[in-house]
Amino acid sequence: MGISGLVITLTQRDEAAGAALAKLRGDPRLTLGERNGPRQAAVGVTPSVEQDEHLVADLRATEGVVDVEIVFVGLDETTEHHTSPRATGTGGVGC
Amino acid sequence: MTLHTRESARARWLGACWAIGVAGTAIAALAISGQESKTPPVVEGMAMPVSIHHPPARVKGPTQRTLTEPAPNVVPEAKANPAAVPDKYHARFESAQARAKLRAYEGAPPVVPHATEGLSVHACRECHGHGLRAGDKVARMASHTYLANCTQCHVEDQGLTQIGVAPTPVENLFKGLATSGYGSTRAWVGAPPVIPHTTFMRTNCVSCHGEYGYDGWRPDHLSRTNCVQCHTPGAHFEQMSPVFGDEASTAP
Amino acid sequence: MLTVDRREFLTAAAMAAATAAVAGKAKAVSLPVMGQGGLKWEKAPCRFCGTGCHVMVGTEAGKVVAIQGDQKAEVNRGLLCVKGYHVGLAMYGPDRLTTPMLRKNGRLEPITWDEAIDVIARRIMANPRTFAMYGSGQWTIPEGVAANKFMKGGLSNNYLDGNPRLCMASAVTGFLSTFGVDEPPGVYDDLDVCDVAIMWGNNMAEMHPVIFSRLIDRRSRGEKVMVIDLGTRRTRTTDHADEYLQFNPQSDLAIANGIAHLLLKNGTYDKRYVEKFCNFRQLDPEKPDVMQGKPMTFAEYESALAEYTPERVEQISGVPAAKIRMLGDLFGRRDLRINSLWCMGMNQHTRGTAINCLVHGIHLLSGHLGKPGDAATSLTGQPSACGTVREVGTLCHLLPGGRLIANEEHRKQAEGFWNLPEGRINPKPGYHTVLLFEKFCTPTDKGSDVQTLWVQVTNPGHSLPNLPKLFRGKKDLQDKFLIVSDVYPTATTELADLVLPSAMWVEKNGMYGNSERRTQQWFKMVDPPGQARDDCWQTIAVARRLFDLGFEGMKDKDGKFLFTFTNAKGDEVPVWDWNRYYDINVDEALFESYRPFTRMKHKDLAPYSEYVKARGLRWPVVEQPDGSWRETRWRFSEFDDPYVKKGAEMQFYHSVTKDDKALIWFRPYEAPPEVPDAEYPFWLCTGRVLEHWHTGSMTRRIPQLKRAMPESYVELNREDAVRLGVRSGDLVTITSRRAAVNLPAWIGGRGDPPKGSAFVPFFDEAMLINLVTLDAHDPFSKQPDYKKCAVSITKTV
Known part of the structure; x- marks a missing residue:
């Protein structure tokens, strides 16, 4: 399982934000937490690292979502991993 | 005792020794950087004089070098500011996994993914003293001040392959402390993360976060060398912290 | 079970992180890192050897999940060896015994x-x-x-x-014969200040690696320390030594006598120290089985040593006379601090008591005993x-x-x-x-x-x-x-x-005492499995x-x-x-x-509660006027031992001779009970390896250790191997008068035995080398000699 702590920033437009929130609530991968203005706390749980990435990509593509920040990543023993040719080499920016 | 892998293992071992003996440090790095890498031109079943069947003689014992060379523990000036990659999160996972594979739990000394027997005590230093990259193999710089007896803590992942002993799985029900999650220790988004591991014997940050460090773990500000100015050690791993070992303070 | 707990915990942690981020709090919020769901750290001494390192044991959900070297422990100062780092795994082998079993009709039944x-x-x-x-x-x-x-x-x-x-019996008889009371006068602090460390048949780099590092890591701080490896084969310790002096099995007796001979001949022994603090002893030829022996005069001592000239010692031991002189010169210097260290090489010896006495003897004779850095310290194998x-x-x-x-x-x-x-x-x-x-x-x-x-x-x-x-x-x-x-x-x-x-280690309360008189305590942290x-x-x-x-x-x-x-x-x-x-x-x-x-032997221990607070305390632990408890580092030395009379400088207050003096023994070189001959032409030495602790019943169940050292082997000398037509990995048969065992050969491996000798580690249950070893033992300590017997070696057909 990949477990991510997310901060989802919603648009200031109420109507679009409401629609986005409804969509988020309906996403079985997500558990929503506190909200502070446009910033919504959430936890995403997926079976694999790859699907974690899909989840974040999906969220970013959701209308009414302005930004998605990953503030916590946890992996438990059952997390699956894929190998990506992109992961090798000298690149990588942290923090 | 499994005998069937002996010949190829011996060939590999001979290869490593040959490479080290003939071509010195650079080739040694290649030869020891992975069990799968450079196999030398040893043909199985090829007739060879008896003496060649043994690893080349290296007389164990004191050398001038081990006794007099100062310890390499210099944090080098960063050579490059690593370019941004789009999938830094992914790289972090990969790195965490690669790192965890060599450790029984977070904080355990990593096992050595290459042969060490037959190498002299300063062989470790050749590659791990300053870090080294050879192809896609990386020898990370030691994370701690020079300790001379490297094999005291770091043992071969697959020992005795030199004499043809096949690696056998060992069952154990121990579940080690997992690697810390990234970003779990930031006070807020954009805050400098707290160091999620003990800093004891990991005083050399560039070991993992520098040029020969892990993908996804290199900062975009490698030129700044006073890491702990912004990144403070997480109290729950630090033995010298007053809250260390205090159960109440470590509850989520 | 653990997976679910961890997942719940992680989810909570993730939410906490997200919530804090959403709140945008500028003040530092301590968010948990993975594993901190109830992760608890507590001190315990390591389960394995007699070094007595302390570890911090990380437990979570009733299981040990991590180990750290204990930075507050004076012995190891945060460092461990590979066994110590993996000590927690020793409890989790899949075949733990969990129920009592009685043999009925040949089978063990619950x-x-x-x-x-x-x-x-x-x-x-x-x-x-x-x-x-x-x-x-x-x-x-x-x-x-x-x-x-x-x-x-x-x-x-x-x-x-x-x-x-x-394991230790000969060290005991050595201390008793010399000081009238067991256990070393010195401590590990001697390693921090000695100028010369002498390994007497002691592969400390593998067997006591943490304190070996304490010694040699001084070099990386720019200090000078000379390491002399007196050995019967080259080991990892040799790699760190300034001098490697290879001697024939049993001839350590002659080397020690050679050093004493030179101290007298050159007049470089410490006359004042000897006169004030020492008497001389030898075995009574009338009653050779009485350990207390009989007094001898200085003149008798001198004449007994007369034959041990450097040349004669070279003949017996194979160590060049010049090197014997070098050792004699080192002991003869008052400006150096010399620390002798030994373990099984001197103890598993049919003249174990004798060689222990002789090493104490040359330290006493030269006054190299009782000042920080001047010590003769035996190291123990068990915790x-x-x-x-x-x-x-x-x-x-x-x-x-x-x-x-x-x-x-x-x-x-x-x-x-x-x-x-x-x-x-x-x-x-x-x-x-x-x-x-x-x-x-x-x-x-x-x-x-x-x-x-x-x-x-x-x-x-x-x-x-x-x-x-x-x-x-x-x-x-x-x-x-x-x-x-x-x-x-x-x-x-x-x-x-x-x-x-049985329950083991942190599955129960416990107390250990290490090689340097340090008594240690720990509490139970997890439950034993099943009905253990x-x-x-x-x-x-x-x-x-x-x-x-x-x-x-x-x-x-x-x-x-x-x-x-x-x-x-x-x-x-x-x-x-x-x-x-x-x-x-x-x-x-x-x-x-x-x-x-x-109290009788001045090995005073403090109340239990003091050990709860400490990372061990070295006895005698003596109560102070303010009610605190003070440990003693240098026993018999006035500057540190409260039981020494003021002004005495040194006082061996359990002296055999009841005059506060220690005994300098003369013991001759004597041949070992079994030596190679035409039928059994090789010396066999047995011992340990870094990765496995003793019989390996714990360490062979730890993946990182077992994978690093999966099975036993025999180290052969290259020339012997060539002559026998044996290559690394070939099976060879080792035969003694007792039994035969097959093992794979390793040439140029971890250790390097000299021509005519072989070494086998004893940890492997599947290749029991102790079927082959000799049960001859020291007459006083009754400790057997596992270090030398005669064997034949042939390529297995």
């Missing part, structure tokens, strides 16, 4: 604890005189206290010995060989606190401390290890009086020498009954009639069953049960009931009952 305790008690009831117990330096101090009291105070039976007999076996006295001739069974006054004192009726303790010492197992393997009708043997915390079926004679012999003897308390199946449980599952229970409980439960069956010896002189404990309110707690065992701290109660014993 029984209840109640039945198991009953079986033991009834066998003892039937014949208390033929019962024996065999423990080890892995017993915690309280476990040893309980076993000792149970056997000697309860059963009036001295058939109690322990495996330090195979509590000193604390439990040597101090508590779980050997067949000892009572607690350095008392002797043969001494009437000592027996009376023990009976007093234990509140026993006078005469309870049997005045006749029992059998030492080798003899005990010989008796156990001898049929009753052939004169054996050991029928039932209870083994706790050790694996003699693997570690005894000459196993065919001393252990396997039990196999077909119907009248013998072997009880084994252990944590895993071993070569010993293989022949057991009753197997008891503390060894100490097992002993007390059997004692109680005997009490209930009416066995008189289980009562003290007031008729109360020997192990009567009360809680804070003064109520008796039936600790023999497992459910009540942890109602009180039995360790503390047993330890406090043992403390009064420790």
Whole structure:
């Protein structure tokens, strides 16, 4: 399982934000937490690292979502991993 | 005792020794950087004089070098500011996994993914003293001040392959402390993360976060060398912290 | 189970992180990192060797999940060796013993604890005189206290010995012969300040790596330390040595005499020190089996050493005369601090007592003893060989606190401390290890009086020498009954009639005592698996069953049960009931009952509560006027030892000669009992490797250690290998007069034996080299010589 702590920033437009929130609530991968203005706390749980990435990509593509920040990543023993040719080499920016 | 892998293992071992003996440090790095890498031109079943069947003689014992060379523990000036990659999160996972594979739990000394027997005590230093990259193999710089007896803590992942002993799985029900999650220790988004591991014997940050460090773990500000100015050690791993070992303070 | 817990925890942690981020709080919020869901850290000494490192044990959800070197521990200062870092995994082998088992029709079948305790008690009831117990330096101090009291105070039976007999006994006789009291005067602090460290047949880089690093890492701080490796083969220690002096097996005796010879001849011995603090001794030729020997004059000493010229020593030892002179010169210098260190090389030796005495002797003769850095220190292999076996006295001739069974006054004192009726303790010492197992393997009708043997915390079926004679012999003897308390199946449980599952390490409370007189304490942190229970409980439960069956010896002189404990309110707690065992701290109660014993030999221990706070304390621990407790580092030295008279400088206050002087012994070089000949042309030496601890029953279940060192092997010299047509990896057969074993050869491997010799590690149960080794032993310590016997080596066909 990949477990991510997310901060989802919603648009200031109420109507679009409401629609986005409804969509988020309906996403079985997500558990929503506190909200502070446009910033919504959430936890995403997926079976694999790859699907974690899909989840974040999906969220970013959701209308009414302005930004998605990953503030916590946890992996438990059952997390699956894929190998990506992109992961090798000298690149990588942290923090 | 499994005998069937002996010949190829011996060939590999001979290869490593040959490479080290003939071509010195650079080739040694290649030869020891992975069990799968450079196999030398040893043909199985090829007739060879008896003496060649043994690893080349290296007389164990004191050398001038081990006794007099100062310890390499210099944090080098960063050579490059690593370019941004789009999938830094992914790289972090990969790195965490690669790192965890060599450790029984977070904080355990990593096992050595290459042969060490037959190498002299300063062989470790050749590659791990300053870090080294050879192809896609990386020898990370030691994370701690020079300790001379490297094999005291770091043992071969697959020992005795030199004499043809096949690696056998060992069952154990121990579940080690997992690697810390990234970003779990930031006070807020954009805050400098707290160091999620003990800093004891990991005083050399560039070991993992520098040029020969892990993908996804290199900062975009490698030129700044006073890491702990912004990144403070997480109290729950630090033995010298007053809250260390205090159960109440470590509850989520 | 753990996965679900972890997932829940992670989800909570993720939400906490997200929530805090959303709140945008600028003040620092301590968010958990993974693993902190109840992750708890507590101190404990490492389970393995006698170095006595402390670890911090990380536990979570009732399991050990991580280990750190304890930075507050003076011994290791945060560093561990690879075994120590993986010590937590030792408890989680998949085949832990979890239920008592009794052999029925040749098969071990599960029984209840109640039945198991009953079986033991009834066998003892039937014949208390033929019962024996065999423990080890892995017993915690309280476990040893309980076993000792149970056997000697309860059963009036001295058939109690322990495996330090195979390990440390010659060091003990060496200290006793020289100082009149056991255990080293020096400490590990000597490693921090010595100028020269001499390894006497001691592969410290692998066997005591943490304190070896404490020594050699001084070089990376720019300090100079000269390491001299006196060895019979090249090892990893040799790699760090300034000088490697290779000697023929047994000739360490000649080398030590050669050094003494030069000190006298060159006039470089410390005349003042010798006159003030030393007497001379030798064995009495009339009574060569009396360890105390007889006095000799300085002139007699000098003439006895006359033949040990450097040239003569070279002849015997193979070490060049120039190097013997170099050693003589080093000892002759007053400006250097010299620390001699040894372990099994000097102890597992048919002249073990002699070589121990001689090494102390050259330190005394040259005055290199008693100042920081000037020390002769033996290192122990087991975590509590000193604390439990040597101090508590779980050997067949000892009572607690350095008392002797043969001494009437000592027996009376023990009976007093234990509140026993006078005469309870049997005045006749029992059998030492080798003899005990010989008796156990001898049929009753052939004169054996050991029928039932209870083994706790050790694996003699693997570690005894000459196993065919001393252990396997039990196999077909119907009248013998072997009880084994252990944590895993071993070569010993293989022949057991009753197997008891034990708790280990942090599954129970415990106390150990390390090589430098340091007493250590830890608390239980996790539950043992299944029905495994503390060894100490097992002993007390059997004692109680005997009490209930009416066995008189289980009562003290007031008729109360020997192990009567009360809680804070003064109520008796039936600790023999497992459910009540942890109602009180039995360790503390047993330890406090043992403390009064420790004063006679000035091995004073502090109250239990002091050890809870400390990372161990080195005895004598003496109470100060302000109520604090002060440990002692340099024993017998005025500047540190409070028991030394003011102005005395040095005072050996347990002196054999009762004049506060230590003894400098003369012992000649004598040939070993078995030497290579035409039929068995090779020397065989056995020993350990870094990765495995002793018989490997724990370390072979740890993936990182077992993978690094999966099985045993024989190190051969290259020239020998070429001559035999043997290549690395080929199977060879090693044959002695006792047995033969097949092992793969390793040439140019971890160690490098000289031509004509071979080395085999003893950890591997599948390749038991102790089938081959010799059971000849030192006449005083009774410790066998595992380091040299004659074998033949052939390529296996």
